Amino acid sequence: MLLAAVQPTTTWYLVLGALLFTIGAVGLMVRRNPLVMFMCVELMLNAVNLTFVTFAKALDDIGGQTIVFFVLVVAAAEVVVGLGIIVALMRRRPGATADDISVLKG
Amino acid sequence: MELFVFVVAAAIILCGAVGVIISRNPVHSALSLVATLFGVAVLFVEQDAHFLAAVQVIVYAGAIVVLFLFVIMLLGVDQSEDLETDPLAGQRPLAVAAAAGLLGLGLATLILTHRDFDDVAIGAQSAVGQVSGAGSDNVRKLGEALFTNYLFAFEITSVLLVIAVVAAVVLARRAAEAPMFDHDAQTAEADR
Numbered sequence: 001m002l003l004a005a006v007q008p009t010t011t012w013y014l015v016l017g018a019l020l021f022t023i024g025a026v027g028l029m030v031r032r033n034p035l036v037m038f039m040c041v042e043l044m045l046n047a048v049n050l051t052f053v054t055f056a057k058a059l060d061d062i063g064g065q066t067i068v069f070f071v072l073v074v075a076a077a078e079v080v081v082g083l084g085i086i087v088a089l090m091r092r093r094p095g096a097t098a099d100d101i102s103v104l105k106g
Numbered sequence: 107m108e109l110f111v112f113v114v115a116a117a118i119i120l121c122g123a124v125g126v127i128i129s130r131n132p133v134h135s136a137l138s139l140v141a142t143l144f145g146v147a148v149l150f151v152e153q154d155a156h157f158l159a160a161v162q163v164i165v166y167a168g169a170i171v172v173l174f175l176f177v178i179m180l181l182g183v184d185q186s187e188d189l190e191t192d193p194l195a196g197q198r199p200l201a202v203a204a205a206a207g208l209l210g211l212g213l214a215t216l217i218l219t220h221r222d223f224d225d226v227a228i229g230a231q232s233a234v235g236q237v238s239g240a241g242s243d244n245v246r247k248l249g250e251a252l253f254t255n256y257l258f259a260f261e262i263t264s265v266l267l268v269i270a271v272v273a274a275v276v277l278a279r280r281a282a283e284a285p286m287f288d289h290d291a292q293t294a295e296a297d298r
Contacts, residue, residue: 008112011216013149016116018212020123020142022205027127029130029201031191033134035178039139041169043123046146049158057153062126062235065155065244072158072165073263076269081172084175084277090181099193 013054021047032097034086045075076105111152119145136174143167154237156244 024043033038049068056064089096118141125138143166150159235251246249252260 002248006109008109011220012112012116013153014216016119016149017212018209018216022209023120024122024125025208026201026205027123029204030198031127033132034133035174036126036129037128039126039135039174042139042166043126043142044142046166049162050146050149053150053153053155053158056155056237058130062247063255065158065237065248066251066256067163068155068158069248070256070259070263072161074266076165076170077266079173079279080270081273083173084274087177087181088277094181105142 008096010054014051017047017051017054019047020044020050032099034089034096034101037098038082038086042075042079045071059088108152111148115145115148115152118142119149130180136171136178139174140167140171143171154244157248223241 023045024040024047027040027043028037031040048073052064052068052071056062056068089101093100122138122140122142124144125133126142129138143162147159147162147167149161150156235247237247264269
């Protein structure tokens, strides 16, 4: 019954968000498939969303949840455009990885 | 009970996230991503963000991941990827080191600026509105904040969506003109 008395605090959620963000960052840096890299970006966005909602609850401010709403919309638009670019790219060079499409790098 | 929900959701989130980055097959990555998104939705419910939890499941797990799967199947890139070799020597240790630094930075910030949020009631000073409080209807509160304080940003968002739709159409059309589907050339050759 000692365990039942423990409640997850704000800090727990923030640490979870940091872990999720880190995993997404590792995936973005390690993977080469553009689609999987895109999924890792989604992981990082979700970590930030979780942090925003946690602060909205902790500070009792609905503004945090509003920002998450906008992040969701921007993420949807980003996925549409990004996948369009990937499809156009893959049709031209099938099986391309992030290394093959480094022509535009600085 | 709250602890139980948090621990289970956190386990689902972290396992799903690890699954995304270690799966050889992009389809498995996409399915792991669904698990992570669902876990995040559960934690949204846990934190009184009911509307966002519903939107998370509908938009992210429903639309975005399905779009990912469509593209994976369309491009036929669902074959396994060789993850054993490290094409760029030393990339992975460096990536892990950078990520460890990132995590350390985040946790250090958390510790250095730590205060007990559970005891602070800053919502009383909030100009936008509170999460809790009387008439605690999450959808209504979020809607009121969106259509009063954030109305301009909301309208800009609709412009962004229109731009995204136009961009998707333009990109898809250019892809259709790629030489891979050159039917005209083939029929011209057949005529000759």
